[in-house]
Structure formats: C-alpha cells, structure tokens
Amino acid sequence: MIEVQSIDKSFAGQRVLRELGFEIPDGRITALLGANGAGKTTCLRIVTGLLRADAGRVLLGGRDVAADPLAARRQLGVVGDREGLYERLTVEEYLTLFARMQGLAGAALRQSLDAVREELELGELWKRRTRGFSQGERMKVSLARALVHRPQHLILDEPTRGLDVLAARLLRRTLLRLRAEGTTILFSSHVMSEVAELSDCVLVMADGRIVGNGSPAELMENTGSDNLEDSFVALAYGSAARSECIEGTPA
C-alpha cells in the first residue's frame, strides 16, 4: 500500500504541493492526472524518496520513505520520465547491475533475469549495448530494470510517452499482469484512453492538491461527463473550461 499523508512542498518559496494526501491499496493501478506544472512529478519524486517533503509523510508498505529510504527502495520499482540507461552496458549487464544492487545473487538473480527477459521480450536485445536503442526498446529495458527485483510498488512517470503501438501494448499488458499478481502501481499520464483502460482509480491534481479521486466511472458521474477527458478538464481547470472545450463558448 502507498500512503501519502498531507505532504507540502515548496521550491524557492513557491508552494508546489499543498497538504496532498491519498492512499493506493495493493493490487490496484492508480493514475495520476494533472496539467503540466500541477505537481505530478514532484509528487512522484517524493513518493520514491528522491525529494523530501517539507511536511507530511509517505509510507510504502508501512515504511516511512523519509525515515528509512533504503528499506522503502527495496520494495520499489521506478520508471522515470527518462529511461536512465547506461549506453556502454549491454542489457544483460545493466539488469544484472540493478538486480545485484537490489540484493539479488546466485540462482535468484539468474531466475529474475530470465523472467524479465521473457516477460518483456528482451531476448534479441540481451547482449547488445543500449546505445542506439529505439524509444520502445529503451522503455522495455527501463521497465525490466524496475521489475527485476519484483517490487511490491511500481511508480511510472508518463511511461507510454514516445512509444509505438506495440511497445505501448506490451507495457499495458505487463501492468495488468502485475496488478493481477498484487503489485501496487501508480503512474502519471496525459493519455486519457490509456488511463481509462488501465486504472482502477484516478487522482486528479491541480495547483498542488488532489481535486478528484475515484474510479474513471465515478469521476465521470461526479462531473456529469460522458468521457474521462471531460471529467479531467472539469476537475483540473474548472467547469468553465470544460464548457468552453465542449461548447466552444464560455459558460
């Protein structure tokens, strides 16, 4: 379970997150939506422990991320907004490195590597250095790195950005499989169809706060919209913006 409890964060006196709070139960996929600058990436970075909240706390599986970051990271997999690959390493070397840094060794290590190679169809890429990989290939390797130690919690920042159809489909399939295995997944996205297809729960952020929280159907019902995009616009920008978008005139 991921628990975010009243976190505040400011940069250079500018408040980016305001008493932000939500919970994500195990075995659920939660999407984090928000306009650019709404604070999504800051929120995800605080959840992963890369940034410290000015107030409030984040618990991953009951462990305080700020107080015990190393323990929290052992049950966390992250795919950031850039892949973070090492271009002079082969895929095998890259994944072995991260598996070892997560404490895997011996047969367990070999088993994990074989599993991600199979699941993410990395066979052809396995012995190649990552320099020159396509966006889809980079994302697959990055996802494999996040999953190699079988984390309980998976955080993804706009994971399908720049992916072709097949790569995006593989990613969605993987996320659904992980959910079925009980993994807690939080991802940010701007692609509404993807959010509608994948998410059990949607969090809408605006101005550093959660302004909408519920399943896609609940959000549509609450905002009187017939699609998720309209619901998001109404929640993130206000109903005036929604009317403008739908009717073409101010409400």
Next chain:
Amino acid sequence: MMGLGNFSTRRMAALLRKEMLETWRDRRALWMAVCFSLLFPVMIAGSTTFFVKKHAEETTRLALLGAERAPLLEQRLRSDTLKVDALEQGEPRALLAGDYDVVLQLGEDFAGDYRNFRTPQLYLYVDSSSTATGRAERHLQERLGKLQQLVVGQRLVARGVAPQLLAPWKLEVRDVSTPSGRGAMLLAMVPGLLILTLFVASLATSVDTSAGERERLSLETLLLQPMPAWQVIAAKTLAVASMGWLGSLLAIAAMVALMPAMPLAELGIQQATTTAGVITMGLLLLPLALLVAVVQILLALRSQSFKDAQTQLSILQLAPVTVLMALDMSRVELDHPLWQLVPLVGQQQWLKSLLVGDPVSLPLVLAGSAASLLLVAMAVALGARALRRESLLGAL
C-alpha cells in the same frame, strides 16, 4: 557524519563494476588519458636532449690565427670550455661561417711588440648576427683578462713591485653545480607533470560519471537503489581514480622506457628509477589519485551542466602546477617534514627524491598518504551530501 549502516560488499561491488565498465569503455576518455600520459615523457625526453645539446654548445670554439707568434698564449687560453685551434692562416669571415664562434688574430709584430713591452695588437672577429657570439665573446674576453692580469703581475714582480698593489682584492667565482645537479633540476619537472597527468587523465571520466549522469538522468535511477549515497560516490571515485592512476603509471612507464634513449649520462645522472622505484612511485600516487578523483567529482556535481563541469575542471587542472610554482616562487622552505603531510606537496617531494635515487622516509610517506586518504573520506561524505541536494535532480 557518514553512516556506514546498510553497507553491503556485494552491492558495492556491483556498482563498482558498473562504474569501471562505463569508465573503461569510454573510448574518448581513454584516448585522452593515454595521449596525455605519453605526451609528457616524450616532452621530457626531448627537452633533456635539447638541454644536453645546449650544454655541449656552451664550449666556445676559437680559431687563433698567427698562433705561431705566441705559442704560450694558445696554451694559456685553452680550457675545458674553450677549444682553441691554432691556424697559421685563414679568412676570419669564412672561419666564423664554419665551425668557429670567434676568431682571434695576432698582429704581424705580436712577438716583437710583446718582447719589447709595446702593446701588441689583437684582432677579435665576431659575427654579431649569430646567437652564440655574445656568450663566446664574453668567454674569450674573460680568459684574456685573466691572462692579462697574470702577465701584468709577472712583469711587476720582475721590476720588484708587489702585484697586490694593483689588485686590492681577488674575486674567484666558484660554480658548485655539477652535471648531476643540473640534471636533477631538469628532472624536478617530472613530479609536477606526473601529478598533472592524474588530473588530466581522469578529467573526462569524472565529468561523464557525475555531470554527465545527471544530465542523462541516470543518476536519479542510481539514487533510487537501496544503497547509501556515500557508496555511490565511493564507487565513482574508485573508477575515476583508476583512470587517472593508470594514466600516471603509463606516464612513469613511458618515462622509464625512454630514459635509456635520453642523454642522461652526459648530465651525470645515473638512471635511478628501477622497477621497484616505478612501483613505489605508483603506490605513492594512489592516495592522491583518489583525492583528485573525488575533488573532480564534487566540482562536477556542483556545476550547472556538463559543459560547465568541463570548464571548471579544466581550470582545476592548473591547480597542481600553480600550487607547486607558487611554492617555488615564494621560496617557501619545503624541507620541514610537516610539508610532506600536505597532499600534492608531499607527493611531489617523494617523487622528486625517488627520481634522483634519494631515500624517502617511510613514516612520513605513511603519514602523508593517511592525510590524503582522510581528505578523501571527508570529500566522499561531502559528495554523499551533494547527492541529496534537490537542485542536483533538476527539481528547481
């Protein structure tokens, strides 16, 4: 204070392997390290040869025309540094264009005038367009002056006058330099250049592993692993230091390989650098290699971008030369043992001693190396703090 909790040798070894692979597969950095490491021994070999050649050129070659008129003059002028060729005849201009620096011609009546205490005429031919002329002319004038003083003294004695009346004092210049000492002066450049090699050879790697990783956002991925930040800095330091250190080892090896081809014997230098000496020099440089690496990483992490890091570290490269030159120019007495505890200065002193075959004090070497390693540990702790800075992740 740096916490050592959660230390895992296996995790650290995995990270170190990654850093090493990344470092040694970076052809650009490797090429730069190898080129510079080989460049400076070649430079030293070249300058030594030039020095010896210049030293050989310090011998003045004199053509003495009409030497048969004053056989003693020829004998008295000749010395180790003044080579006199007695010629019965010759054309001064042609002789100067040939092998001679200066030509001295005795007048036709030199013998008669000299015997009768008339002032005989000497003609000194020089080619002022030649760079060697000034030195050769001064050299000959000096010799002639001394000889003249001797003749005057003898003539005064023959007339019962004490020659001391004309010489209230006697100045004798004693040059205490030996060829070996002059060679040592030349070899004194080597430690500074070896230390400079450490800085240059590790520069590209240190920028790539810190500012480069930050710009590629792979640093974030690394920081999300369950490892203390100090281990990340320590692994990077070891990888960067390996490049700098092996660069300087390559330079030492090249230097030793080139020594037989260098005219060291003509400078009176015995090749003091043995295999054991090379190994010792390498070991002495190891703590400094670590210190240089971690300082470079710290600076690169503080910089705004990859390019900014390159600029800052390029300036840092000048540090060893500047510090060592400043110490030389300020005439600070470096003989005090405490100086050997100062990183950079200590290593310079030890390398200098080893190169000329002087012993180094083991306790001082151990203490100096420990001082460098202590600074490394402090810098690693600072680096770990730097990794926790939010601005490092581009959060601002």
